Amino acid sequence: MSHLYLSQLQIPTQSLNKLLLPLGALVTSQTQLDVSNVPIVDEDKIGVLLLNLGGPETLDDVQPFLFNLFADPDIIRLPRLFRFLQMPLAQFISVLRAPKSKEGYASIGGGSPLRQITDAQAEELMKFLWEKNVPAKVYVGMRYWHPFTEEAIEQIKRDRITKLVVLPLYPQFSISTSGSSLRLLESIFREDEYLVNMQHTVIPSWYQREGYIKAMAKLIENELKKFGSPEEVMIFFSAHGVPLAYVEEAGDPYKAEMEECVDLIMEELEKRKITNSYTLAYQSRVGPVEWLKPYTDETIIELGQKGVKSLLAVPISFVSEHIETLEEIDVEYKELALKSGIEKWGRVPALGCEPTFISDLADAVIESLPYVGAMAVSNLEARQSLVPLGSVEELLAAYDSQRRELPPPVTMWEWGWTKSAETWNGRAAMLAVLVLLVLEVTTGEGFLHQWGILPLFR
Ligand SMILES: C=CC1=C(C)c2cc3[nH]c(cc4nc(cc5[nH]c(cc1n2)c(C)c5CCC(=O)O)C(CCC(=O)O)=C4C)c(C)c3C=C
Numbered sequence: 422m423s424h425l426y427l428s429q430l431q432i433p434t435q436s437l438n439k440l441l442l443p444l445g446a447l448v449t450s451q452t453q454l455d456v457s458n459v460p461i462v463d464e465d466k467i468g469v470l471l472l473n474l475g476g477p478e479t480l481d482d483v484q485p486f487l488f489n490l491f492a493d494p495d496i497i498r499l500p501r502l503f504r505f506l507q508m509p510l511a512q513f514i515s516v517l518r519a520p521k522s523k524e525g526y527a528s529i530g531g532g533s534p535l536r537q538i539t540d541a542q543a544e545e546l547m548k549f550l551w552e553k554n555v556p557a558k559v560y561v562g563m564r565y566w567h568p569f570t571e572e573a574i575e576q577i578k579r580d581r582i583t584k585l586v587v588l589p590l591y592p593q594f595s596i597s598t599s600g601s602s603l604r605l606l607e608s609i610f611r612e613d614e615y616l617v618n619m620q621h622t623v624i625p626s627w628y629q630r631e632g633y634i635k636a637m638a639k640l641i642e643n644e645l646k647k648f649g650s651p652e653e654v655m656i657f658f659s660a661h662g663v664p665l666a667y668v669e670e671a672g673d674p675y676k677a678e679m680e681e682c683v684d685l686i687m688e689e690l691e692k693r694k695i696t697n698s699y700t701l702a703y704q705s706r707v708g709p710v711e712w713l714k715p716y717t718d719e720t721i722i723e724l725g726q727k728g729v730k731s732l733l734a735v736p737i738s739f740v741s742e743h744i745e746t747l748e749e750i751d752v753e754y755k756e757l758a759l760k761s762g763i764e765k766w767g768r769v770p771a772l773g774c775e776p777t778f779i780s781d782l783a784d785a786v787i788e789s790l791p792y793v794g795a796m797a798v799s800n801l802e803a804r805q806s807l808v809p810l811g812s813v814e815e816l817l818a819a820y821d822s823q824r825r826e827l828p829p830p831v832t833m834w835e836w837g838w839t840k841s842a843e844t845w846n847g848r849a850a851m852l853a854v855l856v857l858l859v860l861e862v863t864t865g866e867g868f869l870h871q872w873g874i875l876p877l878f879r
Pocket residue numbers: 474475476477490495496497518521522533534535591595597598661662663664707738739742743744745
């Protein structure tokens with residue numbers, strides 16, 4: 422058996438994190454280690470699993486895509502007693518929301534560009550990893566559309582991967598995005614003997630990485646130059662929102678990570694002598710419940726009223742172009758801004774395959790690679806992520822105070838003592854759901870409105 426030593430791999434300051442942990446082990450990239458004596462066994466097959474949301478590729482995909490999204494208990498969080506309603510509700514809401522969503526997707530060419538962009542990112546990441554002497558295969562696993570996470574996992578098993586790095590493509594962590602993907606992954610891993618025994622590590626969030634921050638700053642710098650008077654432009658960070666309860670009640674670190682991310686980008690811009698005014702707002706809210714504030718649309722109007730004349734929108738929560746950059750920002754918010762008195766409008770492109778960014782992702786992968794061998798913690802210079810270390814379940818429990826236990830399978834009724842009682846309870850529940858839905862739709866009042874669910878499809 423031959424060994425390749427990492428010191429031979431020209432990995433200058435990078436480090437590797439230990440991963441000798443069992444299933445669900447999570448290691449972030451902040452611990453800097455001395456890698457000089459760490460062996461990579463040449464029988465090791467390294468895989469990187471990129472997790473993303475997925476998007477409908479054709480207009481016919483829109484309703485089933487929406488069904489998958491609303492069937493996710495991390496997107497529609499029902500009280501425990503009502504979790505059996507998840508599937509009927511997902512069906513109901515997806516059918517009703519589909520026409521409006523289809524209009525949006527039709528206006529950006531008939532489908533989401535997410536799959537193509539994510540595939541291109543995967544390919545670039547693989548190239549960078551090979552260039553950095555880490556021969557890894559990169560897989561894409563989407564949460565709500567093809568290629569599904571389950572499909573990626575099947576391929577990983579067929580390829581007999583022995584060390585896997587899981588990398589959600591969301592810079593900041595949210596229960597509704599990376600959290601949801603990791604929860605799914607954990608449930609797949611738990612039931613599979615091969616995966617239980619495969620070493621793996623998760624990079625839960627990476628908004629604080631230098632390469633990412635530098636790449637964002639560069640994009641902003643480039644766009645600012647396109648304005649006549651760049652120094653007068655307000656930099657407008659627009660992040661995807663989440664319901665306020667995720668942050669305030671469940672403990673989602675999303676808002677804190679977003680704010681820190683904006684600070685880091687502004688610090689980097691300052692180093693480049695760019696000291697423009699800036700603000701952060703949250704877009705894309707759905708339903709009447711309160712989401713993270715300030716809202717993007719309201720902020721644009723206020724800025725117009727205050728006399729701001731030039732605005733540069735920076736989408737900050739997602740690294741690909743998608744419906745909310747191409748339609749919501751480029752069309753709706755631009756129109757709103759111009760109507761509100763803003764005269765000059767610009768938008769920073771999503772990172773996509775920007776080389777500094779992808780190269781840095783490759784470094785993040787290398788730094789977190791699971792390995793077996795002695796190691797020494799040498800320096801801890803990198804910033805701590807706000808997401809704690811631990812197994813996926815520990816991690817989810819640590820910030821998600823409302824969901825400490827695994828969600829029960831949604832097809833299981835939660836009350837009833839015997840098989841026949843379950844059957845009848847199930848039928849009664851279905852009947853009750855139907856009656857409630859009919860009442861809700863006809864009267865405009867009821868539990869779906871109270872939970873902020875029904876207006877999702879408006
Ligand atoms: C960090 C990014 C995202 C967060 C946070 C997020 C939370 C979140 N989203 C919904 C509801 C919908 N999201 C939809 C599409 C969509 N969402 C994101 C990113 C985040 N979502 C992206 C990148 C996309 C677009 C994918 C594409 O196809 O291009 C949709 C479908 C589109 C629509 O009908 O508007 C819905 C619905 C909720 C409820 C939520 C937090 C709880």
